Amino acid sequence: MNYRFSDTMESFKSSAVRDILKLTQGKSIISLAGGLPNEQYFPVEAVRDAFSRVFDQGKGVLQYGLTEGFTPLRESLVKHLARSKNIHVGIDNMLITTGSQQAIDLLTRVYIEPGDVILVEKPTYLAAIQVFQSYKARLVSVDCDEHGMNLEDLELKVQQYNPKMIYVIPTFSNPSGKAWSLERRVGTLDICKRHEVLILEDDPYGELRFGSGETFPTLFSLYGEAENNPVVYTSTFSKIVAPALRTGWVVGDPRVIRNMTRAKQAADLHSSTMDQQALHQLFEHFDLYSHIDLIRTQYEARMRQMLELLKAQAWEGVHWIEPKGGMFIWVGMPQGIDTQELMKYAVEEGVAFVPGVSFFADNPENNKMRLNFTHTDSDQMKLAFERLDRALNRMRETAAL
Amino acid sequence: MNYRFSDTMESFKSSAVRDILKLTQGKSIISLAGGLPNEQYFPVEAVRDAFSRVFDQGKGVLQYGLTEGFTPLRESLVKHLARSKNIHVGIDNMLITTGSQQAIDLLTRVYIEPGDVILVEKPTYLAAIQVFQSYKARLVSVDCDEHGMNLEDLELKVQQYNPKMIYVIPTFSNPSGKAWSLERRVGTLDICKRHEVLILEDDPYGELRFGSGETFPTLFSLYGEAENNPVVYTSTFSKIVAPALRTGWVVGDPRVIRNMTRAKQAADLHSSTMDQQALHQLFEHFDLYSHIDLIRTQYEARMRQMLELLKAQAWEGVHWIEPKGGMFIWVGMPQGIDTQELMKYAVEEGVAFVPGVSFFADNPENNKMRLNFTHTDSDQMKLAFERLDRALNRMRETAAL
Missing domain, CATH: 3.90.1150.10 (Aspartate Aminotransferase, domain 1)
Incomplete structure (x- = not known):
């Protein structure tokens, strides 16, 4: 064959x-x-307890779920984002994914044509590069220093390449561990707003902040509301609870979320509802913070x-x-x-x-x-x-x- | 925006x-x-028990897993396929997916270019049509009757359209509920072998057989070994255990499986290992049959x-x-x-x-x-x-x- x-x-x-x-x-x-x-x-005992509470609800917990994700978990996450990230959205702005990796994949699928340019940090997350290349995007690196993307180089490359999207990990990046300054965050958002470039803000590590004092506002929250936000924001439970549960989320304008939801329906119908229901119980009965x-x-x-x-x-x-x-x-x-x-x-x-x-x-x-x-x-x-x-x-x- | x-x-x-x-x-x-x-x-009590056994093993069960899937579950499935489907393969011929829906998506992603022709049954599973269209495949229906695909029409359309793939649900199809005759199974396999057309055999319902007596060999088993098999076979736990666990599997030639595994790594790294570990425990401690x-x-x-x-x-x-x-x-x-x-x-x-x-x-x-x-x-x-x-x-x- x-x-x-x-x-x-x-x-x-x-x-x-x-x-x-x-x-x-x-x-x-x-x-x-x-x-x-x-x-x-x-927190294995808390996770065990969470699953146990799910099973207490009877056989219905084993049925198919919504592509968008388990509604009570999305409601818990809406509260979490308001509390921890100053992100204020409704559940219609959110899709549950199989880790934030799937959010990267789905957004690329609904947004990128072969040949479209995506700007990325230098260096950036290797598995995101893989996804972008698999959809035949053209990747261009923007110069970076310890404060984030170089705004002059970003503006230049936005004008030169007319990118559809930029992909960034502004807070405790993989691989570089750095956090962008407020000035670079505001500047990047401003350039992308002016040129209508979509920003994929990948934030798997944002909760793992060292020291006290300094906080790092997400690009999403610097814009404000979800509607017309040029930022699509994704994060995950993998680093704050456990990776085996493979549960992430993505937040954005309802049109973006609706299209990603359709793509997800074709890709896998929905993510594990066992894990999603357990994570909702964890929010209710465990001190995650x-x-x-x-x-x-x-x-x-x-x-x-x-x-x-x-x-x-x-x-x-x-x-x-x-x-x-x-x-x-x-x-x-x-x-x-x-x-x-x-x-x-x-x-x-x-x-x-x-x-x-x-x-x-x-x-x-x-x-x-x-x-x-x-x-x-x-x-x-x-x-x-x-x-x-x-x-x-x-x-x-x-x-x- | x-x-x-x-x-x-x-x-x-x-x-x-x-x-x-x-x-x-x-x-x-x-x-x-x-x-x-x-x-x-x-079987909610059995599933609860299976999860409980997973948690008994300690914190390590919550770590990241292999893209290919949880090895002991793949070993359990290898035995299941030998016993129930006369399919004899090793674990390297198998990838665990988020339901069989993901197997359809990943195979299309690694195999189909825009414009490639896929032959399908008339009628066929609507969510497969969605996936194929999302990759811009050209879909052509083959005439069918209660015994399966019309072999003359299949041969004709294979010659006319040079399809890369055919997609079939030979056993208790969605939507038609019918089961193909042995003659049509053998004939379809033969035509596809001769013309090197890949067959995606979707078998979510194969275990839900009514009456006794009559059995329906999978196209995969009619070819025999995995190597060079023109058939890629997929099935799921959704109908025999429960959909919430979102666990399916796909079996094929190692080259096909390896490529699908790479695509899955980009798509979501791996499926929920909680669910996979629980399903392995279910095989060990529950009378699934x-x-x-x-x-x-x-x-x-x-x-x-x-x-x-x-x-x-x-x-x-x-x-x-x-x-x-x-x-x-x-x-x-x-x-x-x-x-x-x-x-x-x-x-x-x-x-x-x-x-x-x-x-x-x-x-x-x-x-x-x-x-x-x-x-x-x-x-x-x-x-x-x-x-x-x-x-x-x-x-x-x-x-x-």
Whole structure:
């Protein structure tokens, strides 16, 4: 049988992270590569209790649900967004998705034609790049610094490329861990409003804020109401409750949500209603906000430990931005250190990370790497840096030969 | 904001079933329209027990899972397929999906280019038509009778249109309830093998067999092994356990499965692992096969009641094929009775069905309707037919005026 796959398959290159996981199979490797939350803080008893409450309601809980999502969960989320994000919308502005990944996919499906330009951050989330490429969008990176997108470069590229959409993670980005300044948020919204460019604001990490004081308004809330909002906002329970429940949400103008809902109906009818009903019970009977505070504190401690370890290595020419939240530190190695090459030595030494090149839509920088600090325990993290140091030294020695 | 949606949206017309549900909102309507299993037979205590066993395993059950699906569930399904379907494959031939709807979507995504021809049955599943149209496939219907696709017409259309794929529901089809004869199964497989046309065999209802004796081999098993099999086979737990768990599976050549897995990774990373782990526990600790026997017996009794009611109306010129399984009776009204028109009278009288036109990819027949017999209880079903009779009489009187 000669299978005749579509051109789309050209874009589904094997993921870098996946290849790395293959390399590590069967070996005793400490992985700073994944983007996994720490199991230790999964509220498993609360989730068990939530499911139990769902089953108490009888057989009807096992029936088909609405494509839009379980209505009481959408009502809970409307309250959550008002409380935590200053986002004030109704349930008709919201669609429940199978993780925020599906929100990215569905919006691209209803909005992007082959050849349409999408502007992205430099660097940006690799699985979003994959989605955009699978719909044959043309991706263009906008220059960024620690405060967010460079507004002059954004304005220039909006004029030059007439993009249909920009994709951003303004708060504790994957991979860079940074948070955009208010000025860049306002400026980006302003440019996109003027040029009618849709903004996909991806906010999976927004609740994982370190320190107290500073807050980071979502682009969505800076515009205000849902109607005519150029921003489509998505987030997920994966980082604040648990990923296994695969439940995310997306908020926007009712026309955008209605079209995404139609696309979702074709894609999978609806997401698991078991998970959705349980998450509604969790909102009702569990103190989610104290739980988020616990995760914040624990993740910040891990981030501080990783920063100390990085500093202690005193690798010449290494630089990073201190994360204000999230799950990752984005490390720049000196020019000339190709992190894909370094990765081979690292795996031999028993440690893994994600080389930075996968996070660039164009003009990749090969001296960057993404380190995850949420999933590795204290002792292991120390060991990981010893191994990373050995890998770096071996690579330098080999290069010098 | 001027939202610039993609052309894809043109194909996402509002679904007929959805429009009907809107008509019925707030009214006391008996619906023969939906495709819902009967809640009465949902094994809610077994499902509760299965989830409880999952939580007994600790916090790790809440972590991210593999895109391919939860490995022990795939192993359980491999055994199930060998036992129930004479399908003998390994777990590398299988992907877990969010219902079989997602399997249709993902296969279309990796296999179909805009303009590619897909051959379908006449009539066929309306939500599959939606998916194919959303990828801008060109749909061509093949003539069918109660034994399946007309093989001469199939051969002719394969030669004429050079289709990339055919989509079939050979066993207890939605909407027609019929089961293909062995001859048509073998003949269809043979034609597609010779012309290298991929077959998507959709089998959500295959377990809901009425009577004893007669069995219906899947097209997949008639070919044999997964490698080079022109058949991609999909099924679901929605009809044998419960729809809320949104878990289906798809089986095929490893190249097909690998490509669909990549597409799924972009689409939603993976389906709910809560549901997948619970379904694995259900296989281990629940007698699924006795449960399926119970559903079969109950659904067959409802189907017989509906047939009796149909016969008792003695509507002139009405015809149908007695279902050998599944959830639906496909009723042909006399020429001149437009069931979309009839539907308006029916809703006024307090009963709903799905007019047949939605199930045709081309050349719709407007005198057909789909009646669901699984979801309506005995008394209500009697009442439904009284109302349907009144609707038909009123429509005829109005037409005669």
